[in-house]
Every structure is written in C-alpha cells, then in structure tokens.
Amino acid sequence: MENTDLRRQIDEIDEQIVELFSKRMDISAEIAAYKQRNSLPIRDPKREREKVAHVLEKTPEAYKDYTYSLFSLLMELSRSYQGRLNGFGGDVTNAVKKAVESTDKLFPSYATVACQGIEGANSQIACDRLFKNANILYFKDFDAVFSAIEKGMCTYGVVPVENSSAGTVNKVYDLMTRHNFYIVRSVRTKIEHNLLAKPGVKMEDVREIYSHEQAINQCSKFLSSLRGVRAVPCENTAMAAQMVAESPRNDIAALASRPCIKLYGLNCLREDVQNVDNNYTRFICISKNLEIYPGADKTSVMLTLPHEQGSLYKLLSKLYALGINLNKLESRPLPNRDFEFMFYFDLDSPVYAPNLMQCIGEMKAACDSFTYLGSYSELM
C-alpha cells in the first residue's frame, strides 16, 4: 500500500474521532449539569476505574498501554471541561470572593494569640512582628495551638513551618490534616542564638549548654570550638533559658533568643553564635475563619492524589499550563496508610488572578481530597 493511501485512511479515522470526541464532550457537558444539580463531585474514581478496565479488556495486548494513556487523557479533558462549566473551584471560589469582600482592610493590631512554648520562645518574636499588641497564651505543644483556635479560645495561632537551615517543621505539617484552620498571614523571622548564663558565670565556667535540638544544630560550629562542653537538648530555647535561670548550678548556659536575657534575668556571654548569619524561620498565622487581607499573593492548599502513575506529574503540568509558580511543595506520609502522601502546595499568585481560581478548580477535579488553606501575604 502506498504511504499516501495510509495517510488518507488515518485522515478518515481522525475525522471520525473528532466527530465522536465532540459528541463525547457534549454528553460530558450534560453529565456536568447533572453533577451540579445533585451536588456531586466532578471526579468519580470508581466510574473511571471501571471505564479503563472495560476498554482495556477490548484492546489487543499490544495496544493496552496506549489505550490506557489515551483514556486517561480523555477523562482528564472531560473533567477539565466539566470543571469549567460548573465554575472553577465552586465553593472555594465563592468562599474566597466572600472573604476578600468581608475581611477588614487592615490586619488586626490586637488579638489573643496562641503560641507554643513559654515566654521568650521564637514564636513570640514572630507574634510580636505580626501584631502590635498580642495577648499571647502559651501552650505545651503545636496540637494545642491548633485546638485553641478551632475551639475559639484564641483568635489566631502562630506556628513555625520551616527553617532555612534545618528544614520543614514536620510536626506542624502533620497536624494540618487533623485540624480545621486557614492561613491568614506568614512571617519570616531571623533567628539568632545567644549564649546566656546567670550573672557572674564566666565563659570558662560553662560545662553544659542547654537548648532545642534545632538550635544546637544551628550552632554546631560554635559548640565544637568549645572544649569539654556538652550540649544537652531540651524542649525549646526559652525553656532552656528558664531552666538555667532557675537552676542552682553555676556551670550551665543556654542557647536562646535575645528577649530571654531580660525575661529570665540572664547575662549574654556570646551574641549570634549560629553557623550562618541568615538563619530564618517561616511562621504562619492561622485562624478558624477564612480572612483574606489586601495584598494576598500566596495561596496554600493540601491534597491527596489518586494512587496511580503520573498523578503528581499531571497536576504539576496544570500549574505549568496556567503559568502559576510553585513556591513550595511538601509531602508528608499519611498515618496508617502504606506510602500514601499528603501534598502541600504554596502557590505564588495574587488571589485576585482569574487563572488561580481556574487552577484551584482543575486541581480539585484531579484530586482525591483537596483542602484550600487560605490566601495571604508574607511579612519579610
């Protein structure tokens, strides 16, 4: 057979495909309307699985892989079309619109805020940067900070999410799946560690240094320069300072923040002893209510993906297609599930941009579960 003849046959088939594809999309639109009337999600994993199994059964062995790809794409296009018809993001779009309109133009200067730790903790430094005048209630752990805002004891909570040298605060990410909250602002705070001891204690007297494990890591160079001194990890830096202040011992010191000097009546033996000068921690400010303040240019979402090939790749390709930059992508294993993950996305886009809402709508349609965590700006 001549090549031209083969091409002609292909053309004929393609014409049929286009015709059938258009028909398929028309029916898909009717299904979208049905789903909207009955408040059903766009994605129906059971139907998709059955569909793929059915078409694969009919496919000759040699083409099975290709059929699989073709129908995955067909269904994805169908979902994308349905998503566009039913309004991108639906409830998320509406909630965002409402929040943008109803939130005060100014971020509050006074509030009751939940922080983990005790007075002098780094969360307090972040909190003082966010609020002019905060009534801080301190809690034993991060879990309680989330509970305190959920249960209305505090209006806001401040928790760390990542450190420039020690990385992600996994504990906080893991708690996000268990609580209802929104991110309303974030702040980057320079973390400085200082060696503090009781007045009268000299550098050469110090035999043991207490601090949080991360702080000890961040000051490893300074610590290894000291001879015969042991670093002892404890719950947090402020507690280390408090313990040193209250101990009868005169041979211990703490690595802690500057406010701890005044707070616990300590003396600063050495300033800024961290390894690098640009040691930053990012904190998020969380609230029970969705509040979106002017200038919000970051959006956070968390989601789980279908446990199948290429699902993350496909999701990322949507961001690429819509021209939305990804600031951070974090994955954490889900408890009691075998290698299934919760993904956290920080999207870099003004909340008012229409393609952000389209992106959220398409992401939602492609995910098993999807939670919008808020849109906010970061205080540098």
Next chain:
Amino acid sequence: MIVELKPNTAKQRQDRLVEWLEELGLGVHVFEGESKTVLGLIGDTSKVDMELISSLEIVERVKKVNETFKCCNRRFHPDDTVIDVRGVKIGGGNFCVMAGPCSVESEEQIMTIARAVKKAGTHMLRGGAFKPRTSPYDFQGLKAEGIRLLIEARKETGLPIVTEIMSIADLPLFEDVDVLQVGARNMQNFDLLKVLGQTDKPILLKRGLANTLKELLMSAEYIMASGNERVILCERGIRTYSDYMRNTLDLSAVPMLHELSHLPVVVDPSHATGIARMVPPMTLAAVAAGCDGLEIEVHNDPKNALSDSAQQLTPEEFEKLSKRILVVRDAVT
C-alpha cells in the same frame, strides 16, 4: 471541674481564659487566694476540652470535681470564708458566739437577756420572732413585733442580731436584720433558699434533723448559686436511736464540713440536746471539735419561757460557760 493557675499569671491571660469558659456557657467562680488562683467551673463541663486547658502554660493543673456542690466546695475556694457582720467576723480563725432567748417574748425580757449576754462577752444576739413549732397550739412568736424588739436591743447593746425567717412572704420584715437564719425544718425549702440567695444578708443555714451533710451542702449551694456567698453552716443535732436526749449532736460534722467546704461551721448545742445541763459539756466538745462559732439559748427565766424552756441556760450559767469556752479554744487553737 477546677483549674488551678500558676502563681503570678498575667491578668489579661487569666481574663481571656475565664471569658472563653464563660463563652462555653459555664459559670466561672474565680478564687484569688494569696498563694494561688483557682477557677471553679459550674455547669455542663463534659464538653470542655480538659486536655487543651491543661496544655496552657498558665495552668498548673485541671481536676474533675465529682461532688455536685461547687460554690461551697473547698476545692473551689481553698481558703476559709470569713463573713463580716457589722464588724463581727466569723470563720477563718474568727470565733463568734451567738446567744439569746429561744423566743423574743417582751421588751423587758429581750433587753435583760441582751445586756446579760453582752456582759458575758457574746458577739451576736439571737432571738426567735417567727417560731416553727411542732404544735400549732404552741406559742408562734411575736413576729414583726419580735423583730422590732431585737432591733431595739441591738440599738442599746450594739450586738448584731440573728433571727429565723420561715416564709418568703415575711422577707420585707427582715430588712434591718443582720443574719437571717434558716431553720432545720426549712433546710430544703428550695424556693426560700433561692430567694435568700438573691439578698445580700448572711444566712445561717441549719442542718435538717434528718439530713445528710451532702444535703446540707446542696442547700448552701442553692443560696450561693443564686448569688449570695455569705452562708454559715450550722450543726444542730440529728435524729438517731439515742433516747433521753432530744437529738444527737453530730460533732463529727464539724471537721468533715471543714474538709468539704470553706464556709464557717457553727454548732447549736441547745436544740441538739434539749436539756440545759447537757449544753455546757456539748458546747465545750463542739469548741474542741474546731467549730467557728456557737448558737446558745439563754433566758432570764427559763422555767417560765414560752418555748423550749428545758434547754435554755440562765445568764449566770452562760457567763460561766463563756469563760470555759475561751479556755478550751486556747487549748485547741
């Protein structure tokens, strides 16, 4: 449930916690003692997240309170309550003797007795104007006139006056009375207790002769829950198998009530025994048991008294007893 705060907790933190608990629909009883602050939670505490409260840095500990009485519970208020009646203090180491006739009978009678008990060093004057008598044919008291005469006696002696209220309807007559007594028969007259809870008068609440300590405390709770925290508990004898004596004076109630509650506890040995010669030994035993005060009946002419003639002491007997009370108190405190 009670929440004990750490010493030196910042006021605005404490205030926010209290405000939040109130937002949950709970009553919060704030006790600010010298060494610690305790928040007593009243209401349905089952929905309160105990774990969240315990994880607050300002909280020392959170405890469930199983007892149904809250306001009068010592756990809500670790220090003794001191009640001030016209400068006379009772509770928290302040000892107070209330003495006077069973019933106010005449101006001459009440004045004579008032002068005599004052001379003996008593702190308050008691006297019945409304009398809850077993028989409707017995003397029922001088009523409004009785209260007027007590006020007269107070004018002359300066002794604050204690008298019993039996009915809500009589309350306006008690406007100028210092301490309102709820008698044993009315201990569970809950409507009366609620109304007294809305007054600002100290209430002397007597234990019913067939009531448990828990029931007594629940009655005090009625008064306190209605807003009046000035309650004095009184043990006045309970009905048992003991013959020869009118009632059995349950002195073990004194230390037990002190353990359970922060309210002052007084003892009435006159009604408990019903026999004048039994009053002095039981008075001294009550003092030894650690009571915060006594209510003793004294009559200038017991034999001819219009009520409870057998149990009232003469002024001379009372004066003698008063001296011995001081000796025993010295010995036990």
